Amino acid sequence: xxxxxxxxxxxxxxxxxxxxxxxxxxxxxxxxxxxxxxxxxxxxxxxxxxxxxxxxxxxxxxxxxxxxxxxxxxxxxxxxxxxxxxxxxxxxxxxxxxxxxxxxxxxxx
Amino acid sequence: xxxxxxxxxxxxxxxxxxxxxxxxxxxxxxxxxxxxxxxxxxxxxxxxxxxxxxxxxxxxxxxxxxxxxxxxxxxxxxxxxxxxxxxxxxxxxxxxxxxxxxxxxxxxxxxxxxxxxxxxxxxxxxxxxxxxxxxxxxxxxxxxxxxxxxxxxxxxxxxxxxxxxxxxxxxxxxxxxxxxxxxxxxxxxxxxxxxxxxxxxxxxxxxxxxxxxxxxxxxxxxxxxxxxxxxxxxxxxxxxx
Numbered sequence: 001x002x003x004x005x006x007x008x009x010x011x012x013x014x015x016x017x018x019x020x021x022x023x024x025x026x027x028x029x030x031x032x033x034x035x036x037x038x039x040x041x042x043x044x045x046x047x048x049x050x051x052x053x054x055x056x057x058x059x060x061x062x063x064x065x066x067x068x069x070x071x072x073x074x075x076x077x078x079x080x081x082x083x084x085x086x087x088x089x090x091x092x093x094x095x096x097x098x099x100x101x102x103x104x105x106x107x108x109x
Numbered sequence: 110x111x112x113x114x115x116x117x118x119x120x121x122x123x124x125x126x127x128x129x130x131x132x133x134x135x136x137x138x139x140x141x142x143x144x145x146x147x148x149x150x151x152x153x154x155x156x157x158x159x160x161x162x163x164x165x166x167x168x169x170x171x172x173x174x175x176x177x178x179x180x181x182x183x184x185x186x187x188x189x190x191x192x193x194x195x196x197x198x199x200x201x202x203x204x205x206x207x208x209x210x211x212x213x214x215x216x217x218x219x220x221x222x223x224x225x226x227x228x229x230x231x232x233x234x235x236x237x238x239x240x241x242x243x244x245x246x247x248x249x250x251x252x253x254x255x256x257x258x259x260x261x262x263x264x265x266x267x268x269x270x271x272x273x274x275x276x277x278x279x280x281x282x283x284x285x286x287x288x289x290x291x292x293x294x295x296x297x298x299x300x301x302x303x304x305x306x307x308x309x310x311x312x313x314x315x316x317x318x319x320x321x322x323x324x325x326x327x328x329x330x331x332x333x334x335x336x337x338x339x340x341x342x343x344x345x346x347x348x349x350x
Contacts, residue, residue, distance in 0.1 A: 030244075030247050033244055034244060034247065034248050034251075037241075037244055037248075044241065047240070047241045047244065048237075048238045048239075048240035048241045049240060050240065050244065051239070051240030051241050051242070051243040051244040052239070052240035052243070053240075054243060054244070054247075055239070055240060055243040058243075
């Protein structure tokens with residue numbers, strides 16, 4: 001799957017890709033933070049510290065996106081990645097259907 | 110009349126026949142989008158004409174090609190006769206209709222408020238220092254998202270069951286589709302292909318009309334189409350023999 005990068009503006013394309021990837025990492029970090037918060041093993045201050053750190057990351061990302069006008073490109077990269085992941089999972093879940101799809105494009109003798 | 114002005118004719122076997130044209134034994138391919146669109150439209154046009162002429166037609170997908178001559182097609186008709194005949198009988202007088210149901214994006218925003226767990230979370234957020242509140246806020250967003258999905262699912266299931274009663278067959282399309290421009294700001298909660306008899310379609314139309322009137326709902330109802338979604342594997346493979 002080609003990731004569409006705006007060729008007229010490689011910088012914003014590349015930056016958009018990086019921001020999209022950091023956003024995905026952010027998502028994972030937030031999930032993990034919530035898991036820890038719910039585990040009950042963290043003190044209240046620790047939870048607050050963790051939250052603050054993630055909040056700062058979020059603010060920084062939003063700032064970079066706004067500054068560089070990256071909203072659209074980040075969204076499109078993430079949509080592309082989502083689609084890729086969905087297709088990959090689909091191939092693993094339905095190998096028979098994909099085999100048929102492949103056959104469809106071949107010339108049968 | 111056919112693709113690239115090819116001559117379209119019929120190959121008959123008993124009381125059934127295939128509508129065909131001669132072409133090379135390789136799939137149609139082009140980089141030119143306009144040309145591809147034209148091919149598809151022509152394919153559609155021929156199916157429409159055939160439907161007018163013979164009333165019930167099994168629409169094969171564009172690019173279904175037989176390797177051989179008229180005899181090969183006839184042999185296929187002979188081999189598949191029983192299956193084709195059964196399908197023709199099943200499709201008689203029927204057509205495919207597309208049904209898509211949309212709801213306003215904020216339709217489900219308010220509904221989950223009544224949920225006690227969510228109400229408690231909201232209270233908690235107000236009383237926490239901002240770092241902890243941020244994490245709880247994230248948790249709340251995720252919960253709300255989930256609730257909305259559950260709710261949208263419930264609505265979709267109910268509609269699906271209602272529609273199913275009014276038509277002869279239903280196929281659920283689960284692939285994610287772009288929401289058309291006209292319905293921007295809404296999400297699609299149901300995407301169906303329905304096979305319905307022409308005499309019965311008014312019932313479905315009435316029911317969907319009512320749904321369309323509901324606050325926050327919109328329905329897209331299209332057709333009649335050739336019953337592509339209901340011909341199973343027959344239309345699936347490209348080049349045969």
